[in-house]
Amino acid sequence: MKKMSIRNLLVAMTATATLGTAGTSYAEDPIRIGGLYILSGSAATYGEFAQRGINLAVDEINDSGGILGRQVEMIYEDTQGKASVAIQAARKLVYSESADALVGLDSSGVAQGMVPTMPELQKPLIITHAATPDVTGKLCNAFTYRISVNVAQNMKAAAMVAAETDATKTDATNWTTIGPDYAFGHQSWEFFGNYLKEINPDVNLMSETNFPRFGAEDFTPFIDRVMDSDAEGVLISVWGGDLVNFIRQANNRGFFEEDLEVMFTVGAATEVLTALGEEMPEGVHLSTRYWYEAYDNDTNDRFVKAYLDAYGNPPSYNAEGAYAAIYAYKQAMEAAGTTDGPAVAKALSGMSMEAPNGTVTFRAGDNQAMVSPNWGVSGPMHPEHGIRTLTNLQIFDGEEVARTIEATGCKL
Amino acid sequence: MSGIGAALLNSLDIGLLLFIIAVGLNIVFGVLNIINFAHGALYMLGAYLAFTLINIAGMPFGAALILAPIGVAILAVIIDRVLLRFIYSRDVADSLLLTFAILLIINESVRMIWGSGIHVVQPPDLLSGSVSLLGSSVATYSLFVIVIGLLLLAGLWYLFNRTRVGRIMRAAALDRDMAEALCINTRMVVTGVFAFGAWLAAVGGVMAAPMRALDPGMGDKIIIESFIVVVIGGLGSFPGALLGAIILGLIHGFGGRYLPEVNLLLPFVGMALVLLFKPNGIMGKGANA
Numbered sequence: 001m002k003k004m005s006i007r008n009l010l011v012a013m014t015a016t017a018t019l020g021t022a023g024t025s026y027a028e029d030p031i032r033i034g035g036l037y038i039l040s041g042s043a044a045t046y047g048e049f050a051q052r053g054i055n056l057a058v059d060e061i062n063d064s065g066g067i068l069g070r071q072v073e074m075i076y077e078d079t080q081g082k083a084s085v086a087i088q089a090a091r092k093l094v095y096s097e098s099a100d101a102l103v104g105l106d107s108s109g110v111a112q113g114m115v116p117t118m119p120e121l122q123k124p125l126i127i128t129h130a131a132t133p134d135v136t137g138k139l140c141n142a143f144t145y146r147i148s149v150n151v152a153q154n155m156k157a158a159a160m161v162a163a164e165t166d167a168t169k170t171d172a173t174n175w176t177t178i179g180p181d182y183a184f185g186h187q188s189w190e191f192f193g194n195y196l197k198e199i200n201p202d203v204n205l206m207s208e209t210n211f212p213r214f215g216a217e218d219f220t221p222f223i224d225r226v227m228d229s230d231a232e233g234v235l236i237s238v239w240g241g242d243l244v245n246f247i248r249q250a251n252n253r254g255f256f257e258e259d260l261e262v263m264f265t266v267g268a269a270t271e272v273l274t275a276l277g278e279e280m281p282e283g284v285h286l287s288t289r290y291w292y293e294a295y296d297n298d299t300n301d302r303f304v305k306a307y308l309d310a311y312g313n314p315p316s317y318n319a320e321g322a323y324a325a326i327y328a329y330k331q332a333m334e335a336a337g338t339t340d341g342p343a344v345a346k347a348l349s350g351m352s353m354e355a356p357n358g359t360v361t362f363r364a365g366d367n368q369a370m371v372s373p374n375w376g377v378s379g380p381m382h383p384e385h386g387i388r389t390l391t392n393l394q395i396f397d398g399e400e401v402a403r404t405i406e407a408t409g410c411k412l
Numbered sequence: 413m414s415g416i417g418a419a420l421l422n423s424l425d426i427g428l429l430l431f432i433i434a435v436g437l438n439i440v441f442g443v444l445n446i447i448n449f450a451h452g453a454l455y456m457l458g459a460y461l462a463f464t465l466i467n468i469a470g471m472p473f474g475a476a477l478i479l480a481p482i483g484v485a486i487l488a489v490i491i492d493r494v495l496l497r498f499i500y501s502r503d504v505a506d507s508l509l510l511t512f513a514i515l516l517i518i519n520e521s522v523r524m525i526w527g528s529g530i531h532v533v534q535p536p537d538l539l540s541g542s543v544s545l546l547g548s549s550v551a552t553y554s555l556f557v558i559v560i561g562l563l564l565l566a567g568l569w570y571l572f573n574r575t576r577v578g579r580i581m582r583a584a585a586l587d588r589d590m591a592e593a594l595c596i597n598t599r600m601v602v603t604g605v606f607a608f609g610a611w612l613a614a615v616g617g618v619m620a621a622p623m624r625a626l627d628p629g630m631g632d633k634i635i636i637e638s639f640i641v642v643v644i645g646g647l648g649s650f651p652g653a654l655l656g657a658i659i660l661g662l663i664h665g666f667g668g669r670y671l672p673e674v675n676l677l678l679p680f681v682g683m684a685l686v687l688l689f690k691p692n693g694i695m696g697k698g699a700n701a
Contacts, residue, residue: 040519040520040523040628040629041519041628041629041632042627042628042629042630042632042633043627043629044523044528044627044628044629045527045528045529045530045627047528048527048528048529181675181676208672209672210668210672211672211673211675211676212668212672212675213675213676215629215633216668217624217633217634218422218426218664218668219668220418220422220665220668221419221422221664221665221666221667221668221669221672221675222668222669222672224415224418224419224422224669225668225669225672228415240530240627241530241625241627241629241630242625244530244532244625245623245624245625248532248623248625249551249623252542252551252553252554253542253549253551254542254549271529271530272530274529274530275529275530275531275532275625276532279532
């Protein structure tokens with residue numbers, strides 16, 4: 001009898017002790033942010049870059065007291081580049097891992113599938129990479145924000161580059177495209193064509209377009225086809241490993257010796273430039289959503305330096321978007337004074353913040369950040385970073401290249 | 413017309429590279445009755461080993477072409493002895509599951525060892541640049557791929573039809589119990605064939621490295637193509653692998669150029685047509701080892 005009661009007492013004490021810890025740890029529970037990126041397969045490098053950017057931001061924030069006095073903790077899920085996987089992963093993050101907010105999405109296809117489920121989850125999502133205009137357009141909702149440049153913004157800038165009349169004037173009138181055969185490739189061409197026609201009604205958008213399979217490996221037939229056509233300008237939205245293959249094969253075919261205006265819409269991505277080194281030709285138009293040498297401000301200096309110190313390479317656009325997104329949540333949660341999903345989402349609307357690419361504002365009408373696409377012309381190799389530099393760098397005004405809210409089709 | 417010559421050479425280089433890879437898949441199926449999902453992963457390993465030997469150890473391309481496939485073949489022997497030997501007597505579906513698991517393990521290992529970034533391998537100086545042929549300029553390296561592909565084709569034909577080893581492999585493919593009764597050490601044959609299939613995959617990987625970007629998904633891309641080759645040509649058929657690979661090469665080489673709107677569809681249309689009219693593939697099963 002006596003033994004039993006001692007044991008009961010011990011059980012009770014342990015239980016109380018556990019309760020106690022549970023109680024105290026509740027107040028210090030970290031803020032949990034769920035990251036949804038491609039972490040396996042061909043495009044895994046994009047997920048890894050995002051994680052690098054996020055890790056830097058989380059470390060900086062935690063070292064200086066966290067958000068609302070709480071530490072920040074990241075939980076990652078692999079989307080595998082598939083919408084169905086991403087939706088399941090988001091539900092898991094919110095319902096079983098109690099994520100307070102979400103960041104991520106590398107692919108337009110995933111974003112189009114994922115975004116309509118956000119109101120059900122009642123948590124904010126900041127898209128850091130996927131570029132389809134639809135998610136801050138006809139599919140927009142009060143929980144979905146995007147901090148990175150979208151296709152519409154970048155293609156407006158591209159059309160301005162293509163139609164330019166100063167020193168780098170292009171005299172191309174016949175334009176065609178080579179792009180991956182899914183939303184991104186087709187929408188890039190559609191928006192580019194429409195904007196270019198608006199600026200210069202004399203251009204001819206060729207009906208002969210080229211949309212190789214994503215992951216096609218051998219682009220030679222499409223390269224030959226463009227070289228044999230009447231094209232004078234070509235918009236190339238091939239990206240990632242495909243772009244590395246494309247450029248090496250184009251070099252073999254003498255594509256860059258042709259009298260062609262060549263514009264790569266994601267050509268100045270640092271992972272592509274690093275892989276290619278000197279094989280990236282000089283004198284072609286390259287764009288990126290964030291060029292690490294384009295911005296002269298304290299946030300950018302700090303970010304680029306921290307990134308170079310930690311990883312030895314200059315930061316990619318994807319790392320920058322992910323880095324900035326964590327700071328966006330810090331600011332929004334502190335403004336809202338809570339981590340409550342709808343309140344944080346509301347705080348993000350119309351919010352301005354200091355990011356590596358300058359002052360970034362989430363426009364209230366469609367939740368798209370007014371960020372600037374960067375275009376330049378490939379120049380000599382960087383002496384330290386081992387990649388091509390960008391000359392004639394143009395930083396487009398975020399507001400100027402954005403669609404009007406009416407044109408986005410977003411009704412919030 | 414210059415365009416057709418270029419498209420033809422391009423088709424041949426795509427096709428013969430695919431042949432090197434798909435024939436390994438086919439030999440393994442023919443002899444071991446295993447559909448090796450990890451074949452693409454072994455191809456990727458060949459490419460990454462070549463990257464390490466050339467870009468990091470500073471070896472010449474020729475050395476990598478010899479050493480990397482041997483390394484992959486040794487790994488294949490281990491995979492066979494440790495894992496696959498338990499499932500040879502089971503249903504084909506079990507081998508699919510197990511080799512799929514091996515594929516995932518290799519994919520993740522590659523990502524952990526070499527990182528998720530994109531890597532490139534330079535072709536040797538002798539083979540870089542381009543030459544003029546059939547009225548258009550062709551990358552010298554593409555011609556090299558075609559030559560090596562043809563040499564391997566001749567070598568394989570000789571192996572299967574003119575050597576004792578080849579006859580033993582064919583015997584084991586036709587009836588393993590009978591072969592065993594005739595004092596053939598079928599266990600050795602099985603391990604040897606699996607390692608040989610892996611060697612072929614890795615040769616394909618090393619050959620592909622100077623013209624394809626290396627990333628941790630490259631094996632998944634090639635395995636789908638290889639399956640299409642095998643379905644078109646015939647599962648387990650050696651000439652079928654050649655025919656299927658050349659057909660798929662032509663589909664890519666000419667399809668991208670002249671029918672770009674439907675290039676995505678063409679390989680699958682080809683596959684569907686073959687399945688409709690020749691459900692076992694053009695060369696069927698059992699045609700030749």
